[in-house]
Amino acid sequence: MSMGLIKVMSMKARIQRWGLWILSGLLFLAPAVSQAELNIVISGGQESGVPIAVVPFSTTTNTDFASIIDADLARSGQFAPLTTDQMPSQPSAPEQVQFDQWRMGKAQYLVVGKVVQQGGNYQATFYLLNVTNGQQMTGRVISAPVSAARSIAHRIADIIFKQITGVRGAFDTKIAYVTETDGPGKKRRYTLEVADSDGANPQTVLSSTFPLMSPTWSPDGSKLAYVSFEGRRSGIWVQDLRTGQRYQLTKFPGINGAPSWSPKGNKIAITLSKYHSPNIYVVDLDTRNLTQITNDGSINTEACWLPDNKTLVFTSDRSGSPQLFEKTVGTSSAQRLTFGLSYAAGGAISPDGKTLALLAGGNGGFRVAVQSLSGGGSDLRYISNGGSEERPSFAPNGSMLIYASQVGGSSVLKVSPVSGGESQTLRFARGKVRDPAWGPFQGDE
Numbered sequence: 001m002s003m004g005l006i007k008v009m010s011m012k013a014r015i016q017r018w019g020l021w022i023l024s025g026l027l028f029l030a031p032a033v034s035q036a037e038l039n040i041v042i043s044g045g046q047e048s049g050v051p052i053a054v055v056p057f058s059t060t061t062n063t064d065f066a067s068i069i070d071a072d073l074a075r076s077g078q079f080a081p082l083t084t085d086q087m088p089s090q091p092s093a094p095e096q097v098q099f100d101q102w103r104m105g106k107a108q109y110l111v112v113g114k115v116v117q118q119g120g121n122y123q124a125t126f127y128l129l130n131v132t133n134g135q136q137m138t139g140r141v142i143s144a145p146v147s148a149a150r151s152i153a154h155r156i157a158d159i160i161f162k163q164i165t166g167v168r169g170a171f172d173t174k175i176a177y178v179t180e181t182d183g184p185g186k187k188r189r190y191t192l193e194v195a196d197s198d199g200a201n202p203q204t205v206l207s208s209t210f211p212l213m214s215p216t217w218s219p220d221g222s223k224l225a226y227v228s229f230e231g232r233r234s235g236i237w238v239q240d241l242r243t244g245q246r247y248q249l250t251k252f253p254g255i256n257g258a259p260s261w262s263p264k265g266n267k268i269a270i271t272l273s274k275y276h277s278p279n280i281y282v283v284d285l286d287t288r289n290l291t292q293i294t295n296d297g298s299i300n301t302e303a304c305w306l307p308d309n310k311t312l313v314f315t316s317d318r319s320g321s322p323q324l325f326e327k328t329v330g331t332s333s334a335q336r337l338t339f340g341l342s343y344a345a346g347g348a349i350s351p352d353g354k355t356l357a358l359l360a361g362g363n364g365g366f367r368v369a370v371q372s373l374s375g376g377g378s379d380l381r382y383i384s385n386g387g388s389e390e391r392p393s394f395a396p397n398g399s400m401l402i403y404a405s406q407v408g409g410s411s412v413l414k415v416s417p418v419s420g421g422e423s424q425t426l427r428f429a430r431g432k433v434r435d436p437a438w439g440p441f442q443g444d445e
Contacts, residue, residue: 049080053107058092058114068153072171077417170395174439176215181431199426269303346391350398404434
């Protein structure tokens with residue numbers, strides 16, 4: 001057996017200890033579902049959130065706008081929506097509100113509104129009211145096609161969130177994820193899906209009998225880069241979501257994986273092995289020039305970008321076990337970011353560049369955690385408690401994380417507030433799901 005083959009086999013064994021699988025040179029997904037819509041399950045109430053009452057909107061449509069707004073606000077961890085039986089009345093306009101009644105209850109804020117259909121559009125009129133002083137905080141009219149009814153509700157939730165917290169809401173955004181189901185003849189079918197941030201309205205971007213994994217969004221939300229094993233070897237592809245056109249970005253020998261789009265959109269960080277240890281590279285999308293960022297005998301993978309468009313955080317076992325490191329392109333040294341953990345991988349950086357989310361492993365399994373980027377782990381805080389979580393992805397406003405998990409033997413997606421609190425579970429009726437990536441903001445506020 002050649003020394004080169006022995007080195008590759010040794011590297012494969014080390015990757016297996018990380019919980020990844022290499023078979024015949026291919027990096028396969030752990031079992032992951034289909035384009036069926038995700039069902040939202042709220043694990044518990046947000047008792048510490050701001051009490052808010054979203055009164056059922058007056059409407060003849062079939063869409064329950066208030067319930068969608070409720071679920072959005074609860075998912076953020078910053079609000080505790082009231083149930084309808086906690087509401088003293090159900091007004092649909094400010095002049096119908098009797099504030100003395102509402103002040104006797106829990107609600108600090110009140111949302112009322114109505115939705116009417118005008119031709120092929122819905123027109124929603126809503127008001128956000130301060131229960132304490134009886135003042136109107138904002139009122140808007142939003143119109144959209146009937147097919148975009150849920151988007152109206154998400155936009156209303158975004159406005160409410162921004163008005164009360166001062167932070168832009170991220171409910172009217174998209175998520176990408178990979179699903180796996182049994183196809184005809186028990187052949188596995190993999191799909192790359194894009195859906196609303198709450199899992200509704202899924203659209204299939206790509207369907208394949210070959211594994212798909214690791215989607216990453218372009219900063220303008222118009223494209224996805226991902227890994228495909230078509231041709232029985234890994235390659236990184238880029239696909240335009242508007243036209244469906246796609247091209248193969250890399251097809252080097254060995255591992256082509258873990259793409260991460262840069263904040264300015266001109267580069268993609270990737271992992272390549274070329275029959276040696278995996279290392280981090282950066283592809284310039286204008287010139288296709290390839291720059292090697294790491295170069296040693298350790299495993300280096302899962303790069304993500306800081307907002308400066310030149311600094312990367314990545315997973316490496318150079319210290320003996322998987323840990324997270326930071327390195328600026330063009331420099332020679334990398335700084336370790338995680339300490340006190342036997343396993344730290346799957347880093348994600350908040351949009352403001354201040355918070356590091358990661359997958360922390362130990363005797364309790366794998367859990368999602370957060371820490372300040374510069375804190376060295378002294379302020380590490382666990383976000384999940386399931387013990388079987390996977391790499392997280394930040395919402396574009398930094399207030400929530402989405403990640404895959406195993407619950408009762410089923411593969412699900414979970415959304416957890418970064419501030420702490422109960423998660424929401426996005427559950428499929430069949431199949432498995434993994435690799436969620438939260439997309440950027442869509443347009444202006």
